[in-house]
Amino acid sequence: MTCAVAVLLVAGAVLVRADDNDAAGGRAAGTLSSTPTRALEVIDSRTPAQSAAGVSRRLFTSADTVVVVDRKDRAAQRRGIAEATARGVPVLVSDPSVPREVDRLGATTVLTSGRVREVPGVRARRLPETPTTAAHPTRRIDAIVLTRSRSKNAVAVASARIAGATVLEVPGADPRLTPAVAKTLRNRPDSPVLALGRPFVRNLPYTLQTVRRDVQQPTGGYLALPGKHYAAMYGHPGAPQLGVLGEQGVGDSVERVERLARKYRRLGTATIVPTFEIIATVASAGPGKDKDYSTEASIKKLEPLVDAAERHGVYVILDLQPGRTDFLTQAKRYRPLLERPHVGLALDPEWRLKPHQKHLRQIGSVGIGEVNRTADWLAALTRRKALPQKMFVLHQFSTSMIRDRSRLDTGHAELATLIHVDGSGPQGAKQDTWRVLRKNAPDVAGWGWKNFIDEDEPMLDARQTWTRVKPRPDLITYQ
Numbered sequence: 352m353t354c355a356v357a358v359l360l361v362a363g364a365v366l367v368r369a370d371d372n373d374a375a376g377g378r379a380a381g382t383l384s385s386t387p388t389r390a391l392e393v394i395d396s397r398t399p400a401q402s403a404a405g406v407s408r409r410l411f412t413s414a415d416t417v418v419v420v421d422r423k424d425r426a427a428q429r430r431g432i433a434e435a436t437a438r439g440v441p442v443l444v445s446d447p448s449v450p451r452e453v454d455r456l457g458a459t460t461v462l463t464s465g466r467v468r469e470v471p472g473v474r475a476r477r478l479p480e481t482p483t484t485a486a487h488p489t490r491r492i493d494a495i496v497l498t499r500s501r502s503k504n505a506v507a508v509a510s511a512r513i514a515g516a517t518v519l520e521v522p523g524a525d526p527r528l529t530p531a532v533a534k535t536l537r538n539r540p541d542s543p544v545l546a547l548g549r550p551f552v553r554n555l556p557y558t559l560q561t562v563r564r565d566v567q568q569p570t571g572g573y574l575a576l577p578g579k580h581y582a583a584m585y586g587h588p589g590a591p592q593l594g595v596l597g598e599q600g601v602g603d604s605v606e607r608v609e610r611l612a613r614k615y616r617r618l619g620t621a622t623i624v625p626t627f628e629i630i631a632t633v634a635s636a637g638p639g640k641d642k643d644y645s646t647e648a649s650i651k652k653l654e655p656l657v658d659a660a661e662r663h664g665v666y667v668i669l670d671l672q673p674g675r676t677d678f679l680t681q682a683k684r685y686r687p688l689l690e691r692p693h694v695g696l697a698l699d700p701e702w703r704l705k706p707h708q709k710h711l712r713q714i715g716s717v718g719i720g721e722v723n724r725t726a727d728w729l730a731a732l733t734r735r736k737a738l739p740q741k742m743f744v745l746h747q748f749s750t751s752m753i754r755d756r757s758r759l760d761t762g763h764a765e766l767a768t769l770i771h772v773d774g775s776g777p778q779g780a781k782q783d784t785w786r787v788l789r790k791n792a793p794d795v796a797g798w799g800w801k802n803f804i805d806e807d808e809p810m811l812d813a814r815q816t817w818t819r820v821k822p823r824p825d826l827i828t829y830q
Contacts, residue, residue, distance in 0.1 A: 382440050383412040384514035386492045387543040391559065393551045398422075400446035402498070402507035402547040407441045407452055409545055410494065410514035414456040418442040418478075419449055420506060421465025430478055431464035432509040437483035439490070441510050490515030495539065497521050497532075497546040497555075504547055516545070524550035525764060526562050527573035533562040554764035557734045568739045569693045570624050570664060575740045576767035576796040576825055581666060582612045583626035583828040585801070587633055587648070588656055594830040595804065596627055601659045608665060611829065614813040626666040627656055628744075628828055632681050634672040634702035634710045644674030644704060650687055657688055667694045668742055672702035674710070678717065679725045689732060695742030696729055697771070698722060700752040719755040726760055726768070733765035742767050744799065744826065748774040748784055759793040769826055771799030775806035785820065797825030804829060 387409050394405035400422055420431035422444045435442035441456065443449050445467040453461060453470050461475040469475065494516040498504045501520050511518050517539075519532045524546075526532045536544075540563045546555050560566070561573055572578060584607065586594025596604060604627065612625040631653060633646045653669075660667045669688060671681045678698050688694050703715040726743055733741050743766040747753055761768050770792065774784035789798065800820050802810050811819060816827055 382414040382416070384410050384490055384492055385412050386494050387545060389543060391544050391546075391556065393546045393555055394548070395552060396548055398444075398446070399504055399506055400444035400448070402504050403442065403444045403510055404446065404448050404452050405547065406496065406507045406510045406514070406545070407443060408455070410492065410511060410516060411441050411456060414440050414458050416440045416460045416462065417453050417456060417458040418462045418464065419445055419453075419467045419470070419475075420463075421445060421467060424465040427465025428506060430482070431462070432506065434462060434464070434478050434483055436509060436513055439513055441513065442506050443510075444506050492516055493539075493542050495519060495536065495542050495544045497526070497544060497551065499524055499548055499550060507547055511545075517542075521551075524548070525554065525558050527558050527764075533573070536562050537565055553762060558764050560734075560737060561739070564737060566737055566739050569661070570622070570666070573739065574767065575695070575742050576769065579622045579624050580615065580824070581624045581626040581742075581826040582608070582615050583628045583668065583826060584608045584611065585628040585630070585670070585828045585830040587630040588652065590633075593630055593633065596629065596656075601655045604656065605659050605663050605665060609663070611813075615817060615827070618814060618817045624666050625664070626668060626826070626828075627660050628668040628670055628697060629653060629656055630672060631669040631685055632671050632673060634674055636710060638675075641676075643676040644710060645672055645676060645681070645702070647681065647684060650685065653685075653688065657691065657694060661691065661693050665693075666742070667691075668697045668744055669694060670697040670699055670744075670746075672699045674702060675704045675706065675708075677721055678703065679721065679728055682725055682728065686732065689729065689741075690736050690738070692738050695744065695767075696725075697742075697744035697746060698725065699746045701746065701748070701773070714749065714752065716752050716754060719753060719758045722753065723758070723760045726763060726766060730763040730765040738765075740765055740767050742769060742826075744769050744771050746771045746773050747788055748772060750787065757791070757793060759795070761794050761796070767796040768793075769797040769799055770795050771801065771826060771828065773801050775801070775803040777808045778811065781807070782820075798822065799826035799828060800824035801828045801830060 396402040396405055418431045418435040421427040431442055450470050461470050461473050462478050464478050492515040496511040496516045496518045501508050508518050521532055584596040586596030590597040608625040612623045615623045631648050635644050635646045638644050657667050669685055671678055673681045700717040701715050703717045772785050772788050774781045
């Protein structure tokens with residue numbers, strides 16, 4: 352019997368679909384398990400049966416006996432797991448793929464528990480009335496198996512343990528979220544990893560790399576959000592008319608943002624990160640040499656603020672006002688800065704013009720495709736450079752500013768995507784904007800609120816912002 356195997360490369364991982372099969376081996380006596388040859392495999396399994404078969408294929412070389420259990424009867428599964436554990440043999444969930452896996456293992460006996468499909472050509476018998484009591488010798492192989500749920504993947508987990516692998520439960524499919532899991536993976540940097548289920552497919556190569564290399568935020572922890580709040584000064588260096596960040600020099604800006612952060616720290620125990628939101632490209636009244644109605648600051652001009660921020664534990668968000676060009680084109684100009692661990696990115700659709708539009712005559716807008724393409728590029732850069740998760744901020748004060756917002760891709764583990772509500776004016780109107788934009792919103796990592804020193808009527812102080820804006824903003828910016 353020969354079977355084909357389909358292998359797909361997904362973001363650096365080897366993805367083997369659960370209904371594909373390894374080449375069948377010859378029949379062999381006894382039960383042998385082995386360490387996987389690949390550093391990382393994600394089994395694209397959709398059912399517990401596919402997960403169990405995937406574990407068996409990767410961790411067991413041969414087995415003269417296999418236990419097969421009912422796919423629905425939990426009691427039958429528990430009996431089968433107990434028997435397989437005592438005998439030291441693989442356990443599978445009844446499924447059309449079972450005969451192929453039994454053949455690959457070279458099994459001559461199948462023990463069944465509950466209602467189980469027939470396995471042609473192999474002697475099948477029910478589990479013995481008296482469970483096996485003698486335990487098999489303990490196996491140890493250098494492999495780690497990740498599952499979102501030990502209980503839902505109980506059979507696959509049992510087979511992994513019987514083979515001698517370490518099993519870790521990762522409920523959110525992100526090892527950064529579970530400190531004990533992150534520690535184990537960090538302490539075993541060379542152990543092959545086998546992950547069960549589709550939720551691991553997209554992001555595990557990056558998140559695994561992050562915890563194994565201990566790639567943390569400059570302010571600690573693996574994630575930009577949740578768990579932190581950012582108190583930010585907004586503006587452009589040397590341009591006080593564009594915001595508070597331009598009202599003083601570099602050293603004074605650091606001192607001022609640290610004072611701002613202290614105001615919020617005094618209100619509780621939350622982690623407050625001082626932040627500069629630097630307007631890197633400034634919307635302009637005239638077309639300029641490149642005809643895009645946007646003045647792009649040089650990296651050299653921005654570096655003093657970015658360097659000082661790094662020295663003093665200040666996070667940086669580069670803000671883009673692209674005029675008639677697109678966000679991705681402008682973001683790529685600042686790649687050297689975005690390759691730094693403490694620098695994130697903000698898109699300001701108010702200043703994204705269509706052809707023939709001009710600033711202050713129309714409110715700009717952007718299609719979600721452009722936003723997602725920019726996010727894809729930033730996520731790929733973050734992953735390729737092994738950087739900690741970056742803030743990805745979308746400014747918005749009307750529903751029309753981001754077209755088809757419901758299709759926003761929030762699935763990048765490399766990015767903490769945040770919608771920043773930018774309305775100015777009376778507090779009642781600002782709260783209305785906050786509620787409207789949060790309604791039916793994508794599942795973003797956080798929300799931002801902007802305090803306008805001159806335009807708000809009146810501007811909330813730190814305590815009022817912290818207590819009156821619900822839910823509490825993750826990014827609070829002052830302009």
